[in-house]
Amino acid sequence: MKEEAPYKITKNGKFYIDNNRSLYELPDWIEEPFPVVDNQESNYLLKTYKIEKCIHLSNTGGVYLGVNKNNEKYIIKEARPYVGYSANLKDDSVVYRKNEFNNFNNMSNLLNVPKTKESFFDSGHFFTVVEYINGYTLFDIFENNNLLNHYLPTKEKKEEFLFKLIEQVKSVHKINFYIGDISSVNIMYNKNDNKLYFIDLEYSGFGESTTYTENNTPGFKVKSDKLNVFEQDIQSLALTFASMFFKDREKVTSNTNLIKYHLRRVEKLGVITYKTYKTLLTMLIY
Incomplete structure (x- = not known):
């Protein structure tokens, strides 16, 4: 026997069948909760x-x-x-x-x-x-070997690149300003002036050593660590730089030992300098 469609009895005793339709349908006794506004044309x-x-x-x-x-x-x-x-x-x-x-x-x-x-x-x-920044995000560069070899062809160039980023972040930390969400998709290389730009400051602001935030891009924070906003900036910056060496960021950032392993591996292979390796370890491990 065919099962009856669900229904509702209205206040005036009428039956309302709840038809299984793909389109939006409102019973005639209910006022439209989301009225269509006619004047939605862009004014500017x-x-x-x-x-x-x-x-x-x-x-x-x-x-x-x-x-x-x-x-x-x-x-x-x-x-x-x-x-x-x-x-x-x-x-x-x-x-x-x-x-x-x-x-x-x-x-x-x-x-x-x-x-x-x-x-x-x-x-x-x-x-x-x-x-408009004419260039690439760090994610674009790290994921494309041609771009990576063009912009960061040597371990010395990678070291220079890292310390330019550190210099910028530390300059705002001196006035108690934190960036809050540092990742490879939020930093761009500008081809016009060869500088690195921070393009996402939604969650940035002034803070203290007791200020904490949960706003960050997955894979750019060691999950087990509880860091204040300034410590988090430094760790996220290190993970941003190191992300060019490991693809499964979510897995790597769940285990500090995995991060150490990958960084030691690329240092031994001559991909980064020993100075870069030691700097990253200091930035990562609090």
Whole structure:
């Protein structure tokens, strides 16, 4: 015998069959909880910039490559309200995006960061427009042997590369500013000026030795360690650099001995200098 479809009896005694349909259907006695707003046309964004490419999409918003009317390239970052909340449920993605924009402005004398152009609300979403960096993320370089051999061909070049990154991070630590989410996808090599840029400062800010954060990219923190924000920056920077040598970052960063093993191995093979090896160990092991 065929099973009856589920149903509900309304207040006026009518039967409402819960049909198994693929499309959204609302009973006639229920008011639409998500009314369609007719005026969703962009008032500024799409009249000012042409979106050429979507670089990244998430529930908190997208990152896009756009050009203005002078055909100048910019990175456009979107933040959608009421998503991406912090652990204390106070800060959403809009707060973090505003924080990043302000950090780009305030830290530009100490960190290589994208220049800011403007920020605005459009169709209920918040957008920031920043300089387009012509280059590659460290993830791109580390994952591509041709790029790796071109930009970091020798162990001496790798050492120089590491210490340039350390210099930048320590320069902001001196004023109690931490970066908060250092990883190979958040640092870019700029082909125009041959400098390394920090492109993600959403979770950055001022802190103390008692300040802790959970915001980091998986694989760029030793899972068992409980470090303050400044110690975490240094460890994440070391793991970012070392990630060019091991592919399964999640597995490696769950075991400090595995990290030591891989670094010792590449030092013995002459891929990195002994100075680089000892520096990384110091940065990693707290």
